[in-house]
Amino acid sequence: MTQRLVLVINCGSSSIKFALRREGDSAALLSGLAERLGSDQATLQWKTASALEETLLEDGEHGSAMAALLPLIEQHAGQPLSAVGHRVVHGGEHFTQAQLIDNKVIAAISANADLAPLHNPANLTGIQAAMAVFPDIPHVAIFDTAFHQSMPAYAYRYAIPEALYREHAIRRYGFHGTSHQYVTHRASLLSGHAPGRGAWLSAHLGNGCSSCAVLDGRSLDTSMGLTPLEGLVMGTRSGDVDPNLHAHLGRTLGWDLPRIEQLLNRESGLLGLSGLTNDMRQLEAAADDDHEGAKLAIEVFCYRLARSLLGLCAALPRLDGLLFTGGIGENSAKIRARTVEHMGAMGLKLDEAANNGHARGEAVAIHAKGSPTIWVIPTDEERQIADESLALLDH
Incomplete structure (x- = not known):
């Protein structure tokens, strides 16, 4: 055929x-x-x-x-x-x-x-x-948002008047759904679970970043919200900030909303913290040369990621594994190691040789003996889109 x-x-x-x-x-x-x-x-x-x-x-x-x-x-x-x-x-x-x-x-x-x-x-x-x-x-x-439509209301609703949700659809939606869906399905197969089964924490780390809690193929919570700005520190996006920052900048600096949106979406994140670049490869090289801004950007990035992943554990009945994907997640041993260091309360521990020796493009387990499973799994959003397109034609 x-x-x-x-x-x-x-x-x-x-x-x-x-x-x-x-x-x-x-x-x-x-x-x-x-x-x-x-x-x-x-x-x-x-x-x-x-x-x-x-x-x-x-x-x-x-x-x-x-x-x-x-x-x-x-x-x-x-x-x-x-x-x-x-x-x-x-x-x-x-x-x-x-x-x-x-x-x-x-x-x-x-x-x-x-x-x-x-x-x-x-x-x-x-x-x-x-x-x-x-x-x-x-x-x-x-x-991108469809995979996260399985989130329960207590995960996707903001604590704002109901009319804003009912009349204007203001709620948390989440993004990177095709990536989280793909890597958690791959993790179930690689770990010997039935296809699509398991309780996973997924970290998609690139210029845009998000984390997700997935149980048996269903998204239960994720870090991004109404827009892709909410959540983790990203390349040029701030991630979570005090919601009143907009009003504070307006009052103290006279900035209008377009200027504040430009700040939070284009001038913040790794770029804003480092004052140097949004490229993690360049930041790691600069940190090795003792650039203080680069070192701070990496530390904030990893700590905020770990804090998000630990928080997402509340959505899961157990943890079968932690997954790293995306350009940074797949290729930066340093980011994986520093993030896992912050998650010691979960008993997570890396095998240093496996983490440092991971070959680009390969799916590999990098956890130490006795630790919950930790995988690096290259994402393939194009394949996920192709598979879903064909599956729809079959129904």
């Missing part, structure tokens, strides 16, 4: 990430990035197992990027696509699972734009451009 193909699209305001995935395969047949869209420097870059290539895009728009992608897909697919799977950041309370995209779904994604103004409009642009190029193929929306 011919294995089906899915084109996975992750569209931002000035970029389109894509991957061509064959059902059951662990690696993409083709992947790439169209970036600097909307400018005269827009490019389309793509890679296969044997080559990396790039071309300029003449008008630099999303539609032209999709049109340039079409012959590449035809060249490498060798058969028709079965589906196009789209990452959509915010599904609000409308969506708890993947959805075939129709006019109602498009309207709902648009309606949630106020909750993710930097993401949902861009996601819609990608959907519309892809549907114009691939009009006869099913298009599927996979929502």
